[in-house]
Amino acid sequence: MALLEGRVSLAHGNGGRFMRELIEEVFAKSFGGALDTGLDAAPMLRDADGSEWVITTDGFTVEPLEFPGGDIGSLSVHGTVNDLAVSGATPRFITVNAFIEEGFEIATLRRITASIGRAATDAGVSVIAGDTKVVRRGQGGGLYLATTGVGRRDKDVSLGLGRIKSGDRIIVSGTIGDHGTAVLLAREQFGLSGKLESDAASVLPVTTRLLQNPGLRFMRDPTRGGLATVAQEIAVATSLTVRLFERSIPVRPEVRGICDILGFDPMYLASEGRVVAVIAQETADDAIAALRSAGYVDANVAGQIEDGRSRVIMETRIGGERLLPELEDDPLPRIC
Amino acid sequence: MALLEGRVSLAHGNGGRFMRELIEEVFAKSFGGALDTGLDAAPMLRDADGSEWVITTDGFTVEPLEFPGGDIGSLSVHGTVNDLAVSGATPRFITVNAFIEEGFEIATLRRITASIGRAATDAGVSVIAGDTKVVRRGQGGGLYLATTGVGRRDKDVSLGLGRIKSGDRIIVSGTIGDHGTAVLLAREQFGLSGKLESDAASVLPVTTRLLQNPGLRFMRDPTRGGLATVAQEIAVATSLTVRLFERSIPVRPEVRGICDILGFDPMYLASEGRVVAVIAQETADDAIAALRSAGYVDANVAGQIEDGRSRVIMETRIGGERLLPELEDDPLPRIC
Numbered sequence: 001m002a003l004l005e006g007r008v009s010l011a012h013g014n015g016g017r018f019m020r021e022l023i024e025e026v027f028a029k030s031f032g033g034a035l036d037t038g039l040d041a042a043p044m045l046r047d048a049d050g051s052e053w054v055i056t057t058d059g060f061t062v063e064p065l066e067f068p069g070g071d072i073g074s075l076s077v078h079g080t081v082n083d084l085a086v087s088g089a090t091p092r093f094i095t096v097n098a099f100i101e102e103g104f105e106i107a108t109l110r111r112i113t114a115s116i117g118r119a120a121t122d123a124g125v126s127v128i129a130g131d132t133k134v135v136r137r138g139q140g141g142g143l144y145l146a147t148t149g150v151g152r153r154d155k156d157v158s159l160g161l162g163r164i165k166s167g168d169r170i171i172v173s174g175t176i177g178d179h180g181t182a183v184l185l186a187r188e189q190f191g192l193s194g195k196l197e198s199d200a201a202s203v204l205p206v207t208t209r210l211l212q213n214p215g216l217r218f219m220r221d222p223t224r225g226g227l228a229t230v231a232q233e234i235a236v237a238t239s240l241t242v243r244l245f246e247r248s249i250p251v252r253p254e255v256r257g258i259c260d261i262l263g264f265d266p267m268y269l270a271s272e273g274r275v276v277a278v279i280a281q282e283t284a285d286d287a288i289a290a291l292r293s294a295g296y297v298d299a300n301v302a303g304q305i306e307d308g309r310s311r312v313i314m315e316t317r318i319g320g321e322r323l324l325p326e327l328e329d330d331p332l333p334r335i336c
Numbered sequence: 337m338a339l340l341e342g343r344v345s346l347a348h349g350n351g352g353r354f355m356r357e358l359i360e361e362v363f364a365k366s367f368g369g370a371l372d373t374g375l376d377a378a379p380m381l382r383d384a385d386g387s388e389w390v391i392t393t394d395g396f397t398v399e400p401l402e403f404p405g406g407d408i409g410s411l412s413v414h415g416t417v418n419d420l421a422v423s424g425a426t427p428r429f430i431t432v433n434a435f436i437e438e439g440f441e442i443a444t445l446r447r448i449t450a451s452i453g454r455a456a457t458d459a460g461v462s463v464i465a466g467d468t469k470v471v472r473r474g475q476g477g478g479l480y481l482a483t484t485g486v487g488r489r490d491k492d493v494s495l496g497l498g499r500i501k502s503g504d505r506i507i508v509s510g511t512i513g514d515h516g517t518a519v520l521l522a523r524e525q526f527g528l529s530g531k532l533e534s535d536a537a538s539v540l541p542v543t544t545r546l547l548q549n550p551g552l553r554f555m556r557d558p559t560r561g562g563l564a565t566v567a568q569e570i571a572v573a574t575s576l577t578v579r580l581f582e583r584s585i586p587v588r589p590e591v592r593g594i595c596d597i598l599g600f601d602p603m604y605l606a607s608e609g610r611v612v613a614v615i616a617q618e619t620a621d622d623a624i625a626a627l628r629s630a631g632y633v634d635a636n637v638a639g640q641i642e643d644g645r646s647r648v649i650m651e652t653r654i655g656g657e658r659l660l661p662e663l664e665d666d667p668l669p670r671i672c
Contacts, residue, residue: 008440013470026442027434027466030449034462042464044429044486048384057431057484059469093380095393097482098363099435104344106362113366126370128378130363131482133395134349139477144469146433146482148393150380 015225015270016327038161038237040220041087041151050155056083057148065112065142067186069179069197070272072145073115078200078272079223080149081123085207086219086275088159089151094120095129096147101140112143123202125149161237163217169284170234170242170303173206173275173296174199175250176227180269181258190262196254201273209294213287215280222276227302228267228324230276231312234305241308244324246317250298267314268327278305351561352568352663374497374573376556377423377487386491392419393484401448401478403522405515405533406608408481409448413455414536414608415559416485421543422555422611424495425487430456431465432483437476448479459538461485497573499553505620506570506578506639509542509611509632510535511586512563516605517594526598532590537609545630549623551616558612563638564603564660566612567648570641577644580660582653586634603650604663614641 011018020037028035036042041054060076070078077094084091096116100109120127178199185194203221210216222230227249231242244267251266259266279287284301291299312324347354356373364371372378377390396412406414413430420427432452436445456463514535521530539557546552558566563585567578580603587602595602615623620637627635648660 006442008436008438008442008445008470010438010470010472012436013468019468019470022442023466023468026446027432027449027468030446030453031432031463031466032453032457034464035466036464039465042431044464045381045389053381053389055429055431055465055484055486057433057465057482058467059433059435059482061435061469061471093391095378095391095484096363096367097393097395097433097484099395099397099480099482100344100348102344102346106342106344106358109344110362110366113363117366117368121368127367128370128372128380129375129391129393129484130359130367130371131394132349132355132359132363133397133480134344134346134355135397135477135480136346138474141471141475144435144471144480146393146395146435146467148391148431148433148465148484150391150486 011328014327015229018328039087040083041089052153053150054084054087054089054153055148055150056080057146058083060145061141062183064186067183067198069182070200071112071115072143073112074119075200075272076145076147077116077119077123078202080147081125082203082221084149084151085204086221087153088157088211089153091123091125091149091151093128093150094125094147096127096145097130098132099140099144100132100134101142102134102137104142123204157211159216159218161218161234164234164238164278164305166240166305166307167281168217168278168305169281169301171277171279171284171287172227172249172300172302173291174298175252176222176271176274177251177255177266177269179272181255185258192258194254196252199271199273203273203275205294206275206291206296209290210275210277210287213279213283215283216277217280218278220276222274223270223272225327226268226270227276228312229327231303231324232326234278235310235312238305239310241306242303242312243306244303244312244314246314248300249302250300267324347664350663351565354664375423376419377425388489389486390420390423390425390489391484391486392416393482394419396481397477398519400522403519403534405518406536407448407451408479409451410455411536411608412481412483413452413459414538416483417459417461418539418557420485420487421540422557423489424493424547425489427459427461427485427487429464429486430461430483432463432481433466434468435476435480436468436470437478438470438473440478459540493547495552495554497554497570500570500574500614500641502576502641502643503617504553504614504641505617505637507613507615507620507623508563508585508636508638509627510634511588512558512607512610513591513602513605514588515608517591520594528594530590532588535607535609539609539611541630542611542627542632545626546611546613546623549615549619551619552613553616554614556612558610559606559608561663562604562606563612564648565663567639567660568662570614571646571648574641575646577642578639578648579642580639580648580650582650584636585638586636603660
């Protein structure tokens with residue numbers, strides 16, 4: 001397999017095909033079948049009442065470590081909380097690993113750990129275990145975090161890619177690509193600036209509302225690789241066609257403008273506080289109405305599932321169609 | 337606090353005083369009290385039968401990534417399994433985070449993930465969740481791993497620093513400092529070589545036997561900071577004196593020789609497959625006999641707990657006494 005010979009490239013970390021193959025072929029195969037790479041959170045234990053305890057883990061690298069709307073600390077909590085939330089669970093416990101580069105400013109570290117604490121409190125999770133390692137100067141990128149979260153899922157929650165059917169609607173809970181774009185601007189490497197903030201936040205208020213919708217099939221947070229990558233995953237898992245409607249996918253004008261300038265596609269940019277959900281056609285409007293009335297005013301139908309072969313079609317704003325390919329090259333490294 | 341101003345140094349990662357203050361003052365204080373820094377594994381859930389599910393997390397950086405007797409992959413599994421084991425739990429689940437540096441050889445990654453898989457199988461744990469991040473060339477040290485483990489502890493297991501009493505014996509399950517010394521040799525930076533292998537291994541066979549001893553008070557694996565650091569922790573937590581007997585602490589001649597040449601003290605060097613346990617005086621000999629008959633032929637009494645102020649005294653081979661201070665400077669960075 002050509003993708004898996006030689007050396008690891010940045011594309012192996014972007015959420016797209018290289019990463020999928022790396023994880024499936026190198027990691028999952030070595031781990032003897034217990035690892036299901038299609039899950040946001042893995043079932044671990046079952047309570048006597050039938051509810052399940054699920055676990056998820058995530059690594060975090062972001063440059064810069066602090067950006068408008070968040071920092072690597074809050075991001076690490078939100079990312080883990082959100083993986084549990086979109087699996088239908090209520091997050092309860094979290095563990096934090098820090099790889100700190102020699103020479104890192106302790107004042108910055110204090111701000112980031114305080115941010116972890118606040119984000120955990122806000123999401124209702126307790127940080128119950130942690131570890132720190134200090135790595136040599138020049139071998140660390142400042143600070144990397146790895147968080148693991150444990151949450152509880154009620155026994156009547158049944159979500160999964162396998163439940164998706166032709167005719168279902170894909171909804172998004174808000175504007176997409178804010179996080180990716182905000183981090184890009186914060187790097188200041190393109191001479192661009194703006195007031196855009198990352199959308200990084202707990203999605204628990206969204207998932208809690210969506211879980212009340214009887215037509216809910218599947219939820220995911222569109223982080224690395226963005227909405228397009230979630231759509232790809234759905235298309236591959238279901239062998240159905242995913243049709244996205246460009247005109248109804250909420251994208252902030254600033255995000256669109258910056259993408260136009262730099263040649264990025266917002267469909268592939270990370271959000272860190274949004275939910276992509278698949279919902280039965282009959283109840284999709286109810287879901288949108290519920291989210292909008294709760295303040296998620298940009299929530300909208302983004303697409304639908306159709307019969308046809310496994311692919312993602314974008315119906316463009318001007319009425320044309322284009323295929324959205326699986327991400328291969330990296331549009332924006334290290335933004336989540 | 338002077339240790340916590342300015343910038344993070346390698347000493348903040350060595351298991352000693354700087355690290356303890358960093359973790360207590362910067363991390364634990366930010367996390368709102370749910371984090372108990374004195375535990376190897378934190379209680380999370382309780383089953384109807386009274387048994388407890390505990391969780392632990394660890395970051396792993398080692399240079400070189402592959403060394404005689406193991407690699408960062410097996411090390412990460414053993415480290416996490418061992419933290420659960422010394423807390424009295426049976427390890428069940430593990431999650432793995434990998435931070436991979438751009439340019440890392442995929443063949444090496446395959447060897448290391450295979451090693452993770454083998455170590456997990458051997459220890460009876462399932463790898464049920466994982467994540468990978470690719471970091472830019474020059475920002476990664478090759479590969480860092482962060483593992484989180486979940487295990488189950490029977491309700492009748494009651495271990496802890498708080499149970500230690502004056503008169504108790506400290507035992508070690510085998511030779512100390514093998515891992516630290518083997519990694520040091522593997523770096524080849526001192527022009528030394530040898531056949532020494534790391535002791536990195538699951539300590540479950542040891543902890544299972546010790547848990548059958550009714551006088552067992554406390555167990556820990558002497559990783560970062562070595563036996564001396566575990567002894568320090570006991571002295572601080574109990575406000576008692578820990579007396580170690582140099583002549584009865586098993587140290588391989590190669591380890592002693594290399595330490596003599598390089599000016600290290602084996603008491604501070606990491607082991608990755610040993611247990612330090614505190615056991616009531618009356619049953620300590622039984623514990624040693626049980627371990628030796630199970631093949632842990634170097635198991636021995638290493639010291640005892642005495643009345644007196646909080647300190648660690650080493651009774652030297654030639655009959656003198658010296659205080660073992662808390663580790664401040666780094667004797668051997670990045671060996672565990």
